Amino acid sequence: MKKLRRMSFFSLATIVLLGQAISFAPLPAAAKPLHVAATIFPVADIVRHVAGGAVQVQQVLPAGASPHTFDLAPGQIRELQKARLIFKIGIVDDWIDGVGESAPASEIVSLQDHVALKPFHADGRHEGGAGTAHEGNVDPHYWLDARNGAIMAQTICSRLSAIDPERAALYAENCRRYQDELRRLDEELKRACAGLKNNRIIVFHDGWNYFAAAYGLKIIAVFQTSPGREPAPRDLQKLYDVARSYKIKAVFSEPQLPTASLEPLIEDLGLRLFILDPLGGADPGDSYAGLLRRNVLNIVRADSL
Numbered sequence: 001m002k003k004l005r006r007m008s009f010f011s012l013a014t015i016v017l018l019g020q021a022i023s024f025a026p027l028p029a030a031a032k033p034l035h036v037a038a039t040i041f042p043v044a045d046i047v048r049h050v051a052g053g054a055v056q057v058q059q060v061l062p063a064g065a066s067p068h069t070f071d072l073a074p075g076q077i078r079e080l081q082k083a084r085l086i087f088k089i090g091i092v093d094d095w096i097d098g099v100g101e102s103a104p105a106s107e108i109v110s111l112q113d114h115v116a117l118k119p120f121h122a123d124g125r126h127e128g129g130a131g132t133a134h135e136g137n138v139d140p141h142y143w144l145d146a147r148n149g150a151i152m153a154q155t156i157c158s159r160l161s162a163i164d165p166e167r168a169a170l171y172a173e174n175c176r177r178y179q180d181e182l183r184r185l186d187e188e189l190k191r192a193c194a195g196l197k198n199n200r201i202i203v204f205h206d207g208w209n210y211f212a213a214a215y216g217l218k219i220i221a222v223f224q225t226s227p228g229r230e231p232a233p234r235d236l237q238k239l240y241d242v243a244r245s246y247k248i249k250a251v252f253s254e255p256q257l258p259t260a261s262l263e264p265l266i267e268d269l270g271l272r273l274f275i276l277d278p279l280g281g282a283d284p285g286d287s288y289a290g291l292l293r294r295n296v297l298n299i300v301r302a303d304s305l
């Protein structure tokens with residue numbers, strides 16, 4: 001009884017002391033939420049997995065927009081001033097460099113480090129259609145291979161730990177677990193693609209070289225469309241010829257690219273249109289892993305036609 005009473009007095013004293021601590025002591029630095037930014041949805045999702053709930057992640061490119069035709073709005077630049085780190089892919093989202101002097105406390109981190117980058121058109125395949133969205137020889141779409149996602153997670157973990165060492169162990173643990181998840185996903189996607197009858201695909205944007213190499217696909221034509229430019233009848237004839245000679249029944253468009261005007265023509269050619277999405281994030285429950293899985297599922301569905 002005596003012991004109990006002493007304990008309750010002790011608890012009361014603790015509560016009073018805590019109350020004082022809450023009222024008067026300044027918040028320790030670690031309690032302040034860390035603010036970071038990511039250019040595109042897949043990067044933002046990888047950052048969230050590594051950071052856990054400890055970090056606020058601002059995604060710059062809105063869902064449905066294409067990084068190839070994007071520019072920063074003044075409101076976004078103001079918001080980016082709060083970000084300690086801004087993670088980018090590089091090349092495809094170099095518009096983020098436009099924050100420049102407006103955000104002197106923000107460090108822009110390119111996730112290309114340790115990724116084996118590929119040149120465009122290494123395989124000398126067909127090209128077709130009007131215009132191209134890409135400049136330079138380095139293909140920046142490396143995030144569409146889950147193994148590269150794991151490399152990106154490692155870079156994100158290192159940079160977060162460097163500016164927030166108190167949470168380094170948490171970041172390391174989150175990163176390790178997420179990398180395991182991506183490794184299992186990679187094996188799952190490879191298994192799914194190993195059973196394809198026809199591994200040759202036609203895409204509408206030259207952004208699938210890493211994806212194809214990772215999952216055993218062969219891109220036989222890129223039928224690039226750009227806003228306001230319709231493909232010539234000669235280009236459509238070429239699309240048809242390539243599809244016929246490789247016994248292809250489906251072509252893959254992207255949600256961020258305009259293909260509505262092409263769809264009737266593609267149907268006339270007897271081809272079905274499926275989606276490959278390089279960016280995702282349109283649905284609240286979407287994830288980087290879900291995006292890769294959805295793309296492979298569409299490849300498998302198109303193959304079963």
Ligand SMILES: [Zn+2]
Nearest residue numbers: 133205206207
């Ligand atoms: Zn691209």
